[in-house]
Amino acid sequence: MYPIYAKCVELGRTHFVCAGVPGPRLPMWPQEVRLIDKVMYDFPELVFHHAARLRAVGRLAVKLMLKWPNLYYSTSAFAPKHYPRSIIRFANSRGADKIIYGGYSPWACRSSAIMTDMNDVPFKDEVWPKFLRDNARRVLKLGR
Numbered sequence: 001m002y003p004i005y006a007k008c009v010e011l012g013r014t015h016f017v018c019a020g021v022p023g024p025r026l027p028m029w030p031q032e033v034r035l036i037d038k039v040m041y042d043f044p045e046l047v048f049h050h051a052a053r054l055r056a057v058g059r060l061a062v063k064l065m066l067k068w069p070n071l072y073y074s075t076s077a078f079a080p081k082h083y084p085r086s087i088i089r090f091a092n093s094r095g096a097d098k099i100i101y102g103g104y105s106p107w108a109c110r111s112s113a114i115m116t117d118m119n120d121v122p123f124k125d126e127v128w129p130k131f132l133r134d135n136a137r138r139v140l141k142l143g144r
Contacts (some may be wrong), residue, residue: 001041002003002042003037005042006043006045008046008047009045009046013047014047014049014140015047015048015049016033016049016050017036017048017049017050018031018050018076019031019032019033019035019036019050019061020051020057023122033061033064034060036064036071037064037068037075038048040064040067040068040070040071044068044070046070047070047139048068048070048072048074049073049100050071050072051073051074051078051102052086057084058084058085058087061087062086062090064135065090065095069142071098072099072139073095073098073099073100074099074101075087075101075102076103077102079117080114080118080121081117081120087099088121088123091123092123092124092127093121096124096127097130097135098132099127099135100131100135100142101131
């Protein structure tokens with residue numbers, strides 16, 4: 001993947017990955033969250049956006065986001081009722097600028113269920129606009 005990372009840096013593009021345990025019965029080693037640390041070390045200017053799929057991995061994701069300024073987290077691997085508590089705590093404290101909403105796959109969860117469950121996510125009021133819109137606009141350079 002290093003040539004792809006290098007091209008993303010060259011073009012100023014964000015690289016998106018899924019990390020953690022994949023849903024299908026595939027080996028998980030290519031998605032190990034700890035491997036992100038090496039990528040960020042080798043490409044500190046790379047804007048890297050990932051989704052982690054385990055509650056325990058959420059804690060590691062928080063540690064890595066604190067370490068690497070260009071590392072972001074997306075909730076695209078979960079329905080809102082399953083957001084890791086570590087990610088919610090991080091968003092409500094030092095990580096409000098690092099967490100980006102990602103919808104769940106339409107075949108796995110209906111939009112109406114996502115929006116209903118979203119009401120129970122305990123983000124602080126000031127986190128919501130960043131989570132739902134502002135962080136993605138900034139990280140993806142989408143403008144206003």
